[in-house]
Amino acid sequence: xxxxxxxxxxxxxxxxxxxxxxxxxxxxxxxxxxxxxxxxxxxxxxxxxxxxxxxxxxxxxxxxxxxxxxxxxxxxxxxxxxxxxxxxxxxxxxxxxxxxxxxxxxxxxxxxxxxxxxxxxxxxxxxxxxxxxxxxxxxxxxxxxxxxxxxxxxxxxxxxxxxxxxxxxxxxxxxxxxxxxxxxxxxxxxxxxxxxxxxxxxxxxxxxxxxxxxxxxxxxxxxxxxxxxxxxxxxxxxxxxxxxxxxxxxxxxxxxxxxxxxxxxxxxxxxxxxxxxxxxxxxxxxxxxxxxxxxxxxxxxxxxxxxxxxxxxxxxxxxxxx
Numbered sequence: 001x002x003x004x005x006x007x008x009x010x011x012x013x014x015x016x017x018x019x020x021x022x023x024x025x026x027x028x029x030x031x032x033x034x035x036x037x038x039x040x041x042x043x044x045x046x047x048x049x050x051x052x053x054x055x056x057x058x059x060x061x062x063x064x065x066x067x068x069x070x071x072x073x074x075x076x077x078x079x080x081x082x083x084x085x086x087x088x089x090x091x092x093x094x095x096x097x098x099x100x101x102x103x104x105x106x107x108x109x110x111x112x113x114x115x116x117x118x119x120x121x122x123x124x125x126x127x128x129x130x131x132x133x134x135x136x137x138x139x140x141x142x143x144x145x146x147x148x149x150x151x152x153x154x155x156x157x158x159x160x161x162x163x164x165x166x167x168x169x170x171x172x173x174x175x176x177x178x179x180x181x182x183x184x185x186x187x188x189x190x191x192x193x194x195x196x197x198x199x200x201x202x203x204x205x206x207x208x209x210x211x212x213x214x215x216x217x218x219x220x221x222x223x224x225x226x227x228x229x230x231x232x233x234x235x236x237x238x239x240x241x242x243x244x245x246x247x248x249x250x251x252x253x254x255x256x257x258x259x260x261x262x263x264x265x266x267x268x269x270x271x272x273x274x275x276x277x278x279x280x281x282x283x284x285x286x287x288x289x290x291x292x293x294x295x296x297x298x299x300x301x302x303x304x305x306x307x308x309x310x311x312x313x314x315x316x317x318x319x320x321x322x
Contacts, residue, residue: 001131002137002139002140003050005128005131006046006050006140006143007050008124009046009124009128009143009147010043010046010047010050012120012124013039013042013043013046013147014043016039016042016117016120016121017036017039017040017042017043019113019116019117020032020036020039020114021036021039022113023109023113023114024036024110026105026106026109026110026113027104027105027106027107027109027110028104028105029104029107029110029161029173030093030094030097030104030173030177031094031157031160031161031173031177032110032114032157033093033177034090034093034094034157034177034180034181035114035117035150035153035154035157035180037086037089038083038086038087038150038153038184039117039150040086041079041083041085041086042146042147042150044082045078045079045082045083045143045146046143048078048079051075073195073198073233074195075139075195076139076142076191076194076195076198077191077192077195077196079142079143079146079188079191080142080188080189080190080192080193080195081188081192082188083146083184083185083187083188083191084184084185084188084189084192085188086184086188087181087182087183087184087185087187087188088185090177090180090181090184091177091178091181091182091185093177094174094175094178094181095174097174097177098171098174098175098178104173107161110161111158111161111162111165114154114157114158114161115154117154118150118151118154118157118158119151121147121148121150121151121154122148122152124144124147125143125147125148125149125150125151126144126148127144128140128141128143128147129141129145130144131144132144142191142194142195145187145191146191149183149184149187152183153180153183156176156179156180156183157176157180160172160173160176161173161176164176198233204233205311207238208229208231208311208314208315209311211229211231211266212229212309212311212314214265214266214269215262215265215266215309215314216308216309219292219309220261221292221294222246222258223244223245223246223258224245224247224283224287224290224291224292224293225245225287225290225307225309225319225320226242226243226244226245226309227245227313227314227316227317227318227319227320228242228243228315228316228317228318229241229242229314230242230315238273238274239274239275239277240274240275240276240277241276241277241278241279242276242277242278242279243278243280244258244259244262244279244280244281245281245283245287245319246258246280246281246282246283247283247296247298248282248283248298249297255280258280259276259278259280262276262278263276263278281319284319284321285300285301286319286321287319287320288300288301288302288303289301289302289303289304289305289321290303290304290305290306290320290321292306307320
């Protein structure tokens with residue numbers, strides 16, 4: 001499904017690129033050339049995204065025990081870098097044309113073409129982002145976000161071209177192009193920032209909060225505490241490892257049952273396909289004052305406090321009494 005969506009984006013991107021360059025040939029507008037140049041980036045990025053989705057879909061093997069999903073972050077990184085380069089080139093050319101302006105013509109026709117391409121990009125980008133959430137795909141999200149950014153820049157371009165059309169102030173063409181170029185650079189930076197975070201296994205704060213919320217709402221008395229919780233994203237798979245403190249007198253079957261329930265709980269509550277690595281810890285006497293186990297045969301003191309799990313205490317690498 002992901003490959004079909006990326007291929008669709010690639011084909012549509014190529015058609016829109018040709019349309020934008022046609023608009024530039026009609027108008028000689030530097031701002032329209034800016035939009036057309038970004039479309040080249042769209043096509044190149046879609047091509048790389050298509051390959052990354054193909055690679056990410058390959059099954060785990062001996063050399064890649066976690067799968068090939070990390071390539072999606074690399075795809076996002078490449079896409080972000082290409083966007084930044086396009087923005088820089090656009091801005092430099094526009095600055096040049098401020099000092100050496102050239103005439104523009106037939107703006108009305110150019111406006112219609114750019115508006116049409118912008119609308120198509122917005123609808124396709126919105127669809128890809130929606131599908132990325134269903135399929136949990138970083139590549140589809142980056143592709144959709146890129147197309148929506150392109151549609152926003154096209155919308156700004158149309159507004160500027162309409163202003164030029166009615167005022168006849170030619171230098172506004174280059175000013176508008178510079179503004180769009182800076183916006184494109186910022187958009188590329190945001191993609192690069194997210195991709196680097198993913199490649200360096202930066203914790204997904206929102207995912208951790210969601211996991212903690214699920215565990216709090218479905219907490220078992222035997223789950224004395226959860227700590228050292230960490231997340232990693234590999235393509236459309238989420239990997240979580242954590243430590244769970246359980247009563248030390250539970251036998252191995254009971255421990256396995258409790259751990260399996262945590263795994264099933266998170267997978268059934270809409271987090272997405274999640275692979276858990278859970279390390280069971282035995283409880284200690286110091287855990288008694290916050291342990292919820294009723295009729296515990298080895299309790300050394302009464303329960304005095306109730307600890308609510310939060311992102312702060314489940315991510316620390318020690319039991320909650322420390």
